[in-house]
Amino acid sequence: MALSWNYKSADGIENGPFDEVRMKQFVLEGALKADTPVWSEKQGEWKKLSESELAGLFVHLLGAERENRKCKMCERISNPDELVEIEGLPCCAECKPVLIRRLQEGSVIPGYIVYGGFWVRTLAKILDWIIIGVIQIPFTIAYVISLSFFPESIITALIMFAYFILSMVVGVLFNIFFLTKYSATPGKMAFGLGLINADGTEKISWQKSMGRYFAEILGGMMMYIGYIIVVFDKEKRALHDYMCKTRVVYKR
Numbered sequence: 373m374a375l376s377w378n379y380k381s382a383d384g385i386e387n388g389p390f391d392e393v394r395m396k397q398f399v400l401e402g403a404l405k406a407d408t409p410v411w412s413e414k415q416g417e418w419k420k421l422s423e424s425e426l427a428g429l430f431v432h433l434l435g436a437e438r439e440n441r442k443c444k445m446c447e448r449i450s451n452p453d454e455l456v457e458i459e460g461l462p463c464c465a466e467c468k469p470v471l472i473r474r475l476q477e478g479s480v481i482p483g484y485i486v487y488g489g490f491w492v493r494t495l496a497k498i499l500d501w502i503i504i505g506v507i508q509i510p511f512t513i514a515y516v517i518s519l520s521f522f523p524e525s526i527i528t529a530l531i532m533f534a535y536f537i538l539s540m541v542v543g544v545l546f547n548i549f550f551l552t553k554y555s556a557t558p559g560k561m562a563f564g565l566g567l568i569n570a571d572g573t574e575k576i577s578w579q580k581s582m583g584r585y586f587a588e589i590l591g592g593m594m595m596y597i598g599y600i601i602v603v604f605d606k607e608k609r610a611l612h613d614y615m616c617k618t619r620v621v622y623k624r
């Protein structure tokens with residue numbers, strides 16, 4: 373293979389020429405980073421490795437390297453010496469206190485799952501209620517107006533029933549849409565939470581999303597005991613998590 377590549381090390385010194393195999397080894401050894409300037413006659417100018425022809429060759433290697441340098445909390449890429457390791461999790465200095473707090477709050481199992489505890493889940497839930505309330509504003513207005521047209525009649529009861537059903541449909545669709553698409557409702561996302569299945573996979577089926585909605589209503593009807601058991605469960609499961617075999621975890 374042609375000796376066609378040069379690179380500039382961090383101190384600005386040119387090295388080379390090397391062939392592609394050697395360049396690949398440099399990447400593995402960590403001497404070449406995505407932003408290392410590289411030159412070849414064909415290329416005709418200095419370019420970042422990630423923008424050169426070599427980028428295609430090294431895409432997997434760089435990906436793996438990036439994964440090692442990623443803060444597990446904010447997913448920003450840092451230099452290895454700026455990352456601290458807490459219980460085996462690489463983490464940047466900025467996120468360190470947050471990660472420590474989360475590790476204290478939630479239980480941790482191998483694979484670094486941190487479960488969402490009672491309070492953060494309550495806040496996420498309140499946020500979801502507010503969002504659903506906003507989505508329902510047009511229906512609520514229509515509901516109030518139509519009630520004023522038919523005071524105290526059989527139609528009133530029908531309107532109330534229709535509104536009740538409609539609210540439920542909105543709730544079900546809300547759950548199905550967000551859980552199948554993002555494995556999290558907007559409230560959960562806002563707090564960095566998401567759902568996983570008991571086997572650790574993230575893909576939530578629409579049947580499960582729907583079932584979870586009704587299981588949640590059931591837990592709510594029992595004086596919110598369905599929610600309160602989160603406090604006592606080692607995997608922070610609510611009743612609807614038990615019934616649907618789901619866990620609420622921190623996703624970032």
Ligand SMILES: [Zn+2]
Binds near residue numbers: 444466
């Ligand atoms: Zn971070």
